[in-house]
Amino acid sequence: MRNALTIGTSLVLAIALAGCGATDSDTATASAKPAEKLPAPYPSTYKPYPGVATAIRNVTVFDGEGGRIDNGVVFMSGGKITSVGGADTPIPADIAVIDGTGKVVTPGIIDIHSHLGDYPTPSVEAHSDGNEATVPTTPEVWAEHSVWPQDPGFSRALANGGVTALQILPGSANLMGGRSVVLKNVYARTVQGMKFPGAPYGLKMACGENPKRVYGAKGRMPSTRMGNLAVNRQTWIKAQEYRKKRDSGKDFTRDVGMETLAGVLDGDITIQNHCYRADEMAIVLDMAKEFGYKVSTFHHAVESYKIADLLRDNNVCSAVWADWWGFKMEAYDAIPENAAILHNTGACVVIHSDDENQIQRLNQEAAKAQADGRRMGFSISDAEVIKWLTYNPAKALGIDKMTGSLKPGKMADLVLWNGNPLSVYSRPEKVWIDGALMFDSSDPKRRPVSDFELGQPGEGDVK
Amino acid sequence: MKRVSLRLSWAMLGVACAFAGSVAGNEANAETIAITGGKIVIGDGSAPIENGIVIVRDGSVVAAGTAVAVPVGARTIDASGKWVTPGVFAGFTRLGLSEVDAVNGTNDKSGGNSGFSAAIDIAPAIDPFRSPFAVNLSAVVTRAVVAPDVANSIFAGQGAIADLGADSDAVTKARAFQFAVFGEAGAANSGGSRAGNYLHFRAMLREAQDYAAGRDTFDDDLLKAEDAKALLAVLRGETRLLIHVEGANDMLRLIELKREFPVIKMVFVGATEGWRVAPQLAQAGIAVIASALNDLPATFEMLGATQSNIGRMKAAGVKVAIGMINDRDSHQLRYTTQYAGNLVSLQRVPGATGLSWDEAFAAVSSVPADIMGVGDRHGSLKSGKAADVVIWDGDPLELSSAPTTVIIDGVEQPLSNRQQRLRDRYARPTEGDLPKAYDR
Numbered sequence: 001m002r003n004a005l006t007i008g009t010s011l012v013l014a015i016a017l018a019g020c021g022a023t024d025s026d027t028a029t030a031s032a033k034p035a036e037k038l039p040a041p042y043p044s045t046y047k048p049y050p051g052v053a054t055a056i057r058n059v060t061v062f063d064g065e066g067g068r069i070d071n072g073v074v075f076m077s078g079g080k081i082t083s084v085g086g087a088d089t090p091i092p093a094d095i096a097v098i099d100g101t102g103k104v105v106t107p108g109i110i111d112i113h114s115h116l117g118d119y120p121t122p123s124v125e126a127h128s129d130g131n132e133a134t135v136p137t138t139p140e141v142w143a144e145h146s147v148w149p150q151d152p153g154f155s156r157a158l159a160n161g162g163v164t165a166l167q168i169l170p171g172s173a174n175l176m177g178g179r180s181v182v183l184k185n186v187y188a189r190t191v192q193g194m195k196f197p198g199a200p201y202g203l204k205m206a207c208g209e210n211p212k213r214v215y216g217a218k219g220r221m222p223s224t225r226m227g228n229l230a231v232n233r234q235t236w237i238k239a240q241e242y243r244k245k246r247d248s249g250k251d252f253t254r255d256v257g258m259e260t261l262a263g264v265l266d267g268d269i270t271i272q273n274h275c276y277r278a279d280e281m282a283i284v285l286d287m288a289k290e291f292g293y294k295v296s297t298f299h300h301a302v303e304s305y306k307i308a309d310l311l312r313d314n315n316v317c318s319a320v321w322a323d324w325w326g327f328k329m330e331a332y333d334a335i336p337e338n339a340a341i342l343h344n345t346g347a348c349v350v351i352h353s354d355d356e357n358q359i360q361r362l363n364q365e366a367a368k369a370q371a372d373g374r375r376m377g378f379s380i381s382d383a384e385v386i387k388w389l390t391y392n393p394a395k396a397l398g399i400d401k402m403t404g405s406l407k408p409g410k411m412a413d414l415v416l417w418n419g420n421p422l423s424v425y426s427r428p429e430k431v432w433i434d435g436a437l438m439f440d441s442s443d444p445k446r447r448p449v450s451d452f453e454l455g456q457p458g459e460g461d462v463k
Numbered sequence: 464m465k466r467v468s469l470r471l472s473w474a475m476l477g478v479a480c481a482f483a484g485s486v487a488g489n490e491a492n493a494e495t496i497a498i499t500g501g502k503i504v505i506g507d508g509s510a511p512i513e514n515g516i517v518i519v520r521d522g523s524v525v526a527a528g529t530a531v532a533v534p535v536g537a538r539t540i541d542a543s544g545k546w547v548t549p550g551v552f553a554g555f556t557r558l559g560l561s562e563v564d565a566v567n568g569t570n571d572k573s574g575g576n577s578g579f580s581a582a583i584d585i586a587p588a589i590d591p592f593r594s595p596f597a598v599n600l601s602a603v604v605t606r607a608v609v610a611p612d613v614a615n616s617i618f619a620g621q622g623a624i625a626d627l628g629a630d631s632d633a634v635t636k637a638r639a640f641q642f643a644v645f646g647e648a649g650a651a652n653s654g655g656s657r658a659g660n661y662l663h664f665r666a667m668l669r670e671a672q673d674y675a676a677g678r679d680t681f682d683d684d685l686l687k688a689e690d691a692k693a694l695l696a697v698l699r700g701e702t703r704l705l706i707h708v709e710g711a712n713d714m715l716r717l718i719e720l721k722r723e724f725p726v727i728k729m730v731f732v733g734a735t736e737g738w739r740v741a742p743q744l745a746q747a748g749i750a751v752i753a754s755a756l757n758d759l760p761a762t763f764e765m766l767g768a769t770q771s772n773i774g775r776m777k778a779a780g781v782k783v784a785i786g787m788i789n790d791r792d793s794h795q796l797r798y799t800t801q802y803a804g805n806l807v808s809l810q811r812v813p814g815a816t817g818l819s820w821d822e823a824f825a826a827v828s829s830v831p832a833d834i835m836g837v838g839d840r841h842g843s844l845k846s847g848k849a850a851d852v853v854i855w856d857g858d859p860l861e862l863s864s865a866p867t868t869v870i871i872d873g874v875e876q877p878l879s880n881r882q883q884r885l886r887d888r889y890a891r892p893t894e895g896d897l898p899k900a901y902d903r
Contacts, residue, residue: 121759156758160770209565305885306899308892325882326595326794328565335882337890345892356759364801367862375865376886418811424804424862427812442813453760457711457739457767462815463758 042144044195046184048434053077055091056416059100064107064390064405068383074105076412079435084406098430104420107390107405108164108185108413108433111359112272112319112397113299113352116154117147117168117183117191121356122452131171132178136215136222137235139203140257141178143168147191150450153356156463158185158439159447160360162415162428165196167397169299172206172274173214175222175232179260180204180272182397186433187448200398202296203264205232207275207284208330229283236291239265270296270398276330278306285314297396299352302334308345317348317396321358322365322372339366339388340373343380350393362389367422382422411435494873495520497533498854501542506549506828506843508821517547519850522873527844540868542854548824549844550605550851550871551800554752554831555705555732555786557793558607559589559596559625559633564793569593572793573612574620581667581697582689583620585611586637591630595794597880600627602797603859603866605851606635606841608752608786608831610642610705610732617649617663618642621693622705624837626851628871639835640703640730641693646713646764661716668724671695700726703836705752707732707788710764711739718747730834733757733788735765738772741779750834751776752786755802773806773826774816784831803827804860823860849873 054076061072061084073089075082083089091097118130129146132138147168157163163185170177181191182199207228216223222231239261245252246262263269271288275281275298288295297317298304302325304311304318311318318338325334339349351366353359370385394404403411412435419426431439440446449460496519503515505527516531517524525534527547533539562569571588574580589609590596599607610622619642624635644652649660666685673681674691681691696702708714708731718740721729730750731737735757737744744751753773760766776783785802787795803826809817818826832842840849850873857864869876888902895902 121761122763122765123761124763152760160758305889306892308889323795323797324791325598326561326563327791329563332563333885335885337886341886341889341892357756360756360758361805364805364862368801371863371865374863376890422862424801424860425808425811427808444814453766456760457736458769461767461769462771462812463769 042142042192044197045190045192046186046188046195046197048079049186049436049438051076051079051412051432051435051437053082053092053095054098054432054435055095056098056100056105057091058087059416060104060420061406062104062106062383062386063407064387065407066381066384066387068381072105074406074414076414076432076435079412081406081408081410081412081414083408098416100416102419103429104417104426105406106162106386106415106417106421108403108415108431109162109362109389110393110397110404111157111161111163111166111353111362112297112350112393113354114157114166114168114359115171115354116157116166116356116359117149117151118143118170119356120148120151121153131173133171133173133214136174136211136220136231137176138170138174138178138257139176139235139260140255141170142181143170143178143204144181144191144195146170147181147183147194149188149191149194150452152450152453153359154185154187155448155450156356157359158431159441159463160427161362162417162421162431163359163362164413164415164431164433165394165399165403166359167202167272169202169204169272172204172210175206175211175228176235176261177204177206179269182399184433186438187450196399198399198402200268200270201260201263202270202272202397203260205271205273205284207273207280208277209328210274225280229287232287233290236261236287240291264293265291267294270396272297272299274299276300276302278303282307282310285310285316296398297350300331300354302331302338304347305335305338305341306333308342308347311342312345312347315348317350317392318342319350319352319393319396320369321354322351322369336369336372337376339369340376340378340380343373343384344378348392348396349388350396351388352393363421363426364424367424370422382420385422493521495534495537496870496873496875497537497539498542498547498852499533499539501545501547501854503527503844504546504548504824504859505845506825507845508825508829510821511546515547517844517852519852519870519873522850524844524846524848524850524852526846540854545867546855546857546859546864547844548853548855548859549828549842549848550853550869551603551796551827552829552831552842553604553607553787553796553799554784554827554834555788555792556607556609556796557612558599558604558609558627558796559591559593559793560585560609560611561793562593562595574614576615579620579687580614580616580690581618581620581641581693582687583611584638585609585620586623586634589623589625589633591625591628591633594881596627596633597629598794598882599796600629600869600876601866601878601880601883602800603853603855603869604796604799605853605869605871606832607796608639608835610640613642613644613648613652615652617644617652617660618667618690618694619644621702624835626871628874629877635841636837638696638702639837640705641697642705643707645706645708645717646710647762648707649713657713661720664720668694668698671698697727698724700728703728703730705730705732709733709735709762711736711767713764714740715743718743718749721747721749732786734776735772736767737781737783738769738775739767741776741781744776745780750782750784752784752788752831752834754788754790755785756805770805770809771816774809774818777818777822778816782830782834783826784834785826786831799827800860801862804862807860820860
């Protein structure tokens, strides 16, 4: 229910509360040398839960990379996909077998744009932790330090959306909003317990209306789109200088924000750039060339269809809604055929949510985008559309070697749907993460209940 | 809607081109249309009828079913392999009240600081030339409940029922209801406490009575004379009172208020925790226009949120329709059918309570029309109803389906909009011999 405008409200709250926890300095006093390879701080402590070797037979398989197998077999063991194939795929005798007649298996759904945990429900002021809207660039903040692992939204994303992994981003008040974190959608007592092992970090950046509105209202730069660019460029120059200093072999003072920006310039941290308008995306691509970094994905890219060829040629993904439009000026030219035109032009499409409700039906959003494409003459197969929700976001996040498709050796992150997931009438029946059954619609014991909901009305209810 | 064709204005807006020539003008409503061969959904909760016929004449449905004769001279539309239904009746919206939500000059949802509350009449602010009309018409919404948003009182003002026809007159029924808020929103607009919420409600109604009686005790600090007049219509049961309420306790307290003011025709909107008090709602005869898929504890008055809410209320005997309060309610009415389809999908989720397909379609057609008191004229394909008829290329609740023909008040509507123009311009994004600005 919270739309882009109420995110704006949260923003105002964030601003109002600024000063309560802000620090005067971003820099640490400890010095470090490039030769000292520091262990990554706040490391993942996620461990897959136990699973049993399981095969699903007689099932339609969408493998996440555009492949489809009718009457197929998916076999997982040891937390990994073991084999995927036709009806004759061998299955050991001593494993659990599920009849998938009339059902469909897909890789786990991946949402590349979520604020679960940093704008959790209940959506109260005390939970508004997604925008450090006190200065226009905050590459020093890390979304994981805001994530509340008890957000009830994780359970809905799992049970209704089949979401097995998701990127939690800072908000878009700032030009550089901070580091993102990729999570496994498995509840844990700590955010470290949810962190996707080995997933690269992302840097959230934002174009357009939000940064210039937030800081223009404070009477400071940026108050215009040209101001947005100027602040970004000045900051990238500092990052280049920092990187040079870091690599010089001499002592230097660590700077948490600059470490993130240098990580981007090193190619270790992906750029996840909120950007609605086509002309602004084109400018960002040139800024990336100016400073030598790569944009992974434009988020909320409602005008991507206007420059689909440019995005294809630059190998940039567009993370889009199916049909949101008109809620703000930079969303005015959004059209429901955005995804289909991108796909038809050969550009990368990701369907994202930015919403604790629509994360529960990304499959439905993709289905609408597919149908709108078909009506303009672009026929896109179901198997290709599933790629928008699985392999493409995995690739854009840099986790495609580990998850995102049903290939032997990959994490057994998958969903058994009770029908075609591109139909409104289908829901997840079972969801496995690393081969562990984490949701089973017919077993209330496999339905997670966060601490917040324990002892509350509707605890353990179907949601 | 008016019979006067406004094609010229639409063309000036650059919207309706392809259909402008084919859509008749003043005389269109007199046209007799026979829609043959389709799968007919009456919209009253009955099962679809295979290979049926719908006859439309003088803007109304004459007949719908199988044993129906096609009148001589009727224009026949072949709907073989398609579905034929009443248009979607969107149960709660802010349609036509904004073009771009975040651009203040185009946003008329709230009365802001006008100083008035209950007196506000949203009808003149409903602008059928705003693009959400054409976009949502393409998504088969033909009628919508349009409500003002609250500003600084628990009473937001008087809402209307609108049609989405491509003409200059959108309002089907002005001042169709009063809209009020209770619970967290009510408390926020009455001093910060629910106690103030209930006090304001009683006190303002009492003031309205004092005003009507010409008593000296009428206190215009609390209520302006215009507001008092509007509330009198509520007190006398002449107009419905739609109340946004989410939590179980607030619903119980409102049921008590209804005993105190038995003439008031209360309808609850939102009602996320309605299932927790479903028997009481049924007993009190309070109908509900509910958010269909709220399943998160977004606020502490929504702790019990579940997608089974509507199904459970329906099973308990509550009259319940689907609405979209504060859920992209000015632009995305296309979710109405998607939400209804989701309630059908719940039937296959163990432990969940959904709706049958027939019930789900009724929840977006006849039931909201009945709840709003216009069921005698709207919401289904029964004989005598306004001819809002949609022909679909597939199951109306399925994500892949879209309309091929939309008729409002017997007039076939253009299905072109600004989004389609952008789509067509950029179907092949690379520029050709001239800039894209020349491509139209």
